[in-house]
Amino acid sequence: MAPLASMIVTECDIAIVGAGPAGLSAALSAADAGADIVVVDEYGAPGGQYFRQPHAKFLRINEGVLGTSYQASKRILAAVRGHERIRIRPNTLVWGAFDQGMLEIESNNVCERLASHRTIVATGAYEQPVPFRGWTLPGVTTAGAAQTLLKAQFVMPGRQILMSGTGPFQLPVATQLVKAGAKVVEILEYLGPAAFFRSFPQPWRHLDKLFEAYGYFACLLSRGIPLRYGQMVVEARGDGAVEEADVAPVGIDGRPRLDRIRTLAVDSILTNFGFVPSLQLPRLLGCETRWDEVGGCWVADCDEHQRSSRADVLLAGEVTGMAGHRVAMAEGAIAGLRAAADLGYLTPAAFDARSREPRRRRARHQSFADHLKRTFAPHPGIYQSILDDTVVCRCEEVTAGQVRGLAREWNGSLRAIKQCTRAGMGQCQGRICEPTIARLAAAASNRTISEIGSDTPRPHIKPLAIGALTEPLPQR
Amino acid sequence: MIRARLRSALGKAGVWTVGLKSVYSYTGKLFGTWVLPVSDQSFLRVDAGVVREAPFKFTLDGTEFTAYPGETIAAALLAAGIRQLRRTEKQEQPRGIFCGMGVCFDCLVTVDGRMHLRACMTIALPGMKVTTQNEAEWRRSRR
Numbered sequence: 001m002a003p004l005a006s007m008i009v010t011e012c013d014i015a016i017v018g019a020g021p022a023g024l025s026a027a028l029s030a031a032d033a034g035a036d037i038v039v040v041d042e043y044g045a046p047g048g049q050y051f052r053q054p055h056a057k058f059l060r061i062n063e064g065v066l067g068t069s070y071q072a073s074k075r076i077l078a079a080v081r082g083h084e085r086i087r088i089r090p091n092t093l094v095w096g097a098f099d100q101g102m103l104e105i106e107s108n109n110v111c112e113r114l115a116s117h118r119t120i121v122a123t124g125a126y127e128q129p130v131p132f133r134g135w136t137l138p139g140v141t142t143a144g145a146a147q148t149l150l151k152a153q154f155v156m157p158g159r160q161i162l163m164s165g166t167g168p169f170q171l172p173v174a175t176q177l178v179k180a181g182a183k184v185v186e187i188l189e190y191l192g193p194a195a196f197f198r199s200f201p202q203p204w205r206h207l208d209k210l211f212e213a214y215g216y217f218a219c220l221l222s223r224g225i226p227l228r229y230g231q232m233v234v235e236a237r238g239d240g241a242v243e244e245a246d247v248a249p250v251g252i253d254g255r256p257r258l259d260r261i262r263t264l265a266v267d268s269i270l271t272n273f274g275f276v277p278s279l280q281l282p283r284l285l286g287c288e289t290r291w292d293e294v295g296g297c298w299v300a301d302c303d304e305h306q307r308s309s310r311a312d313v314l315l316a317g318e319v320t321g322m323a324g325h326r327v328a329m330a331e332g333a334i335a336g337l338r339a340a341a342d343l344g345y346l347t348p349a350a351f352d353a354r355s356r357e358p359r360r361r362r363a364r365h366q367s368f369a370d371h372l373k374r375t376f377a378p379h380p381g382i383y384q385s386i387l388d389d390t391v392v393c394r395c396e397e398v399t400a401g402q403v404r405g406l407a408r409e410w411n412g413s414l415r416a417i418k419q420c421t422r423a424g425m426g427q428c429q430g431r432i433c434e435p436t437i438a439r440l441a442a443a444a445s446n447r448t449i450s451e452i453g454s455d456t457p458r459p460h461i462k463p464l465a466i467g468a469l470t471e472p473l474p475q476r
Numbered sequence: 477m478i479r480a481r482l483r484s485a486l487g488k489a490g491v492w493t494v495g496l497k498s499v500y501s502y503t504g505k506l507f508g509t510w511v512l513p514v515s516d517q518s519f520l521r522v523d524a525g526v527v528r529e530a531p532f533k534f535t536l537d538g539t540e541f542t543a544y545p546g547e548t549i550a551a552a553l554l555a556a557g558i559r560q561l562r563r564t565e566k567q568e569q570p571r572g573i574f575c576g577m578g579v580c581f582d583c584l585v586t587v588d589g590r591m592h593l594r595a596c597m598t599i600a601l602p603g604m605k606v607t608t609q610n611e612a613e614w615r616r617s618r619r
Contacts, residue, residue, distance in 0.1 A: 394582060
């Protein structure tokens, strides 16, 4: 294509999108087999979310604050950085894909292309926010935002922090904040203690996780941080930023009991009700996705060798389903080996031999991940209790009431809701609002989320400056 | 206890501990230790066991703020107590950091004339001119 001829094209055997635990594991296993790898990541340094690194300009850091993930990251990052067949491209965004085997990337506000014979997508996940009244106020952030601020920047999110959500992720975040000296006012867990501490099968296989959990509880309880079960935040108020929050116990129907509200003075609310996989790139590449009823999110389909529905695209990590970093690393290793084997770098026997250990690891940790999925899946009551005047699409400021009304009128069609309100058409491209809107639409129109479907991503999957595209084009 | 009170008192007085700050960063580099209890009014910065390079200044809407090398604009502003980063187009509602990882596009600021950059993903540089976006005003001005 003549107009694109002046764009820089980087060639490699295997292109890996995402330099988190899964992407890095895939890069290592494929490069060890002999393949030439390019790993691209949107952030300034590899590691993704789970292995988020403090930025390089610290002269000295307090590793105690960074948690166990930082220790685990050192080995793999050193191995990847030192490997002669792995090229890492940080600050590079994959924004589109038009031709087979070619990814459209943008780096330093200039568009380039990345050609490969196999693509491994390991774009990870992000937090699934649940709207409540006042959640758009500055000061209300996800728990992951606080953890990123702390890990990468050594900055705390606020002085009086309230945490509200569900699931075990709140514990390491709270522990890291507390060790850094932050004041966590309360930690609210949506589930009651019986549901939260439900036993899981074969606990002796997961002793390391039990010790980890014990460490978090010991740290928090010894400092007197209140851990409250069966409670959630219902409103945030403040002038220009969060100043106080209303919290309420969760009733039997899963909805907050608004007759028993307590008010807390806080300047930072961290919410986390689970995660959703980042599926924009897999969908754009044509990979099949399905609604995971148990986990309550869309996931990309893959077989036991991490191959997606497209022959030249493999998937690893949270995109295939929320399962934690251990499963992500095992899946990455398998995907890397599979891609290398497909390209002839490994014989089938060599692939079987090398992938035996990652496959065992994947199975072992997947069972724990499945237990977490079942226990902490978002309860429908959380979404039913969203008040009509609460904004659900942050970018376009569309309220739950508008969505419900249109869903009833148009039988839950996401397309209709989008066209009437622009919900999902804002700068986040539906990432934050689509899980909520799909649930509201399904509830209002009595359909399942699988039927409601999800939006079709179109390039560019993240905002791009026009100059980035026109810059490499030849002058007329 | 005394450190906390000292911090709180200085914070309330809004004192820029400029002299102390340069001594802190100089001796901090010399001894590699956390020398003084107060760090330039930013109580949200974790200081214990952390040594940063020398800070620099950037501006937000003309007001100077301090940042350390490698910090994102969002982190530097948050450490200075600024949480509101823009006002929305339709309802003129205040917004700041939400996801902190570049997914939600709520923390948009204008940097040196380039609009709609994510403050949580953009590293602050010396002399950077950051301006907040009031998108409702921008929309009105285009009519």
